[in-house]
Amino acid sequence: MSYYFPSPPTSPTERKRKRSITSSLSLSTNPQHQQKQVKLDSTLLERYLTTGGSPNIVDTQRDFSLLCWACYSKSESALELLLRQEDLDLTTTHGPARSTALHIAASVGFLNGIDAILLRQQQQQQQNSNNEINLDPIINALDKHGQTPLHSAILSNQSACVELLLKYGARMDIQDNQGQLPLHLSVFYRRMECTKCLLKYLPKNTKLLWIPNKVDQRNVMEECIVGGCANILNELMMKVNKQESITTTNIISKSKNNDNKDNNNNCNNKDNKINNNINKSNLIRLAVFWNRIECLELLLGAGFSSSHTQQDVGTQQQMTETDPIHNNDILYQAVQQRKLDIVQCLRRKGNMNPCVSNGHNPSLIYAASHGFLDMIPFLLTRDTSIDCIRQAILLSEPLGLSDAVLRIITRLKQCPNGIY
DSSP, X not given: OOOOOOOOOOOOOTTTOOOOHHHHHTTOSOGGGGSOOOOOOHHHHHHHHHTTOOTTOBOTTTOOBHHHHHHHTTOHHHHHHHHTOTTOOXXXXXXXXXXOHHHHHHHHTOHHHHHHHHHHHHHHHHXXXXXXXXXXXXXXXXXXXXXXXXXXXHHTTOHHHHHHHHHTTOOSOOOOTTOOOHHHHHHHTTOHHHHHHHHHTOOSSGGGGGOOOSSSOOOHHHHHXXXXXXXXXXXXXXXXXXXXXXXXXHHHHHHHHTOGGGHHHHHHHHHHHHHHHHHHHHHHHHHHHTTOHHHHHHHHHTTOOOSOOOOOOSSHXXXXXXXXXXXXXXXXXXXXXXXHHHHHHHXXXXXXXXXXXXXXXXXXHHHHHTTOGGGHHHHOOTTOOHHHHHHHHHHTGGGTOHHHHHHHHHHHHHSTTSOO
C-alpha cells in the first residue's frame, strides 16, 4: 500500500494574516492619547498666572504640570499663556512614565503644541546666548522607558508629528531601554506612514537598519520579515538598494581618479558592502524559516541572495551525519520543512541549484525519501547524477512510493521543459 504525504498549506501572506492594529496600540507605553479628552479653562488659567501662580505647579493625582495638561487637552490658548511665562520649565518630567510635555504633545498628535514648544526653546536660547541653538535637551529628552518624543509619536501612529520632530532635528539613533530604535517600533507596529517619514530623514549610511534590539536581537529588516510586513519591507529595500547604488558609483569614480587619500574610504565602503551582503543572506534564511513568502519574493526580486552555497562534502555519510545547515543551502532547509511554495520561489526567482558539484542532490533525496512527491519536479535538475536518482528511488521504497517517484522522474525527463 502506498502513502502520499502532501506538502503543508501555502505560507500565510500579509493579506491573509489578520493582525489587529488596534490591539497593538494597547501595548503602547504611552497610552494617554486613548483616554477621555480633558478641557482646560483658559480664563481661569490666565487669572491664576496673572496673580503670580507658578506655571510649573503639578497636580497631586497624576503628577502632571499645567504645560502637560495644555498639551494633553490640545489647548492652544492655554499653551500660549504658559509659554509667555519666563520661568516655565520645558524639561520637567511628569507622570508615572516621567514624560515631558513634548512627549505628551507627540503622543496625542498636538502639532501646534510641538511647534510652539520648540520655537519657545529656540527663542529662549537666542536671548540667553549667542551660541548655536541646541534643542537636544527638549526634543531628545528620555522618559522612564528611555524613549524620546519621536518614539512616543510612532507608538501613537502620529506620522505628522514624526515628520515635524524630524524637521526640527530629532535623532533617529536613540535606543530605548529595550534597545529599540524609532524604526524598530515603526516596523513592529506596522506604521507605514511613520516608516516613510523615518526613511526620508534616514542618514546616507543605512547602518541603523542593521542595529539589533535588546529584546530578541533583531534588526529593523529582520523585524519586518518576522512580522510579515511585505509593504514596509519593500520601502526598506528601496532605501538600501538606492544607497548601495550611490556608494558603488562613488567607489568607481574615485578609483578612476586614483586618489590615494581615498583608499581607506574605499576599503571601508567595500567592508560595509560585504557586511550588508552577509545581512542580506540572513534575511533570505529568516524569510524561509518564518514562512514569509511575500517577503521572500521581494528579497529575491530586489537581487538579495544567499551567500551561503552548498559544498561537496565527498561522501553521503558526511552529508547525512553533519548538520545540513552547514553543508546545504536554504533550499534544503525549505525542503526539510515541507514548504512547497517556498521551494518554488527559491527555484524560480532565486535560481538556487539543489545540486552540489558532483551531481549529488540532497534536496531531491530528502523529498523522495519523505514522500514529498509534489516537490520533485522543482528539485530534479539536469545536473542530478544517475546515482543520486537511483538513491532517491531506493529510499522512497519503504514508503511504497518508489514506483510513483520513478514515474515522476521518467515523465520529467521525457518532457523537454520538465527539468530545471
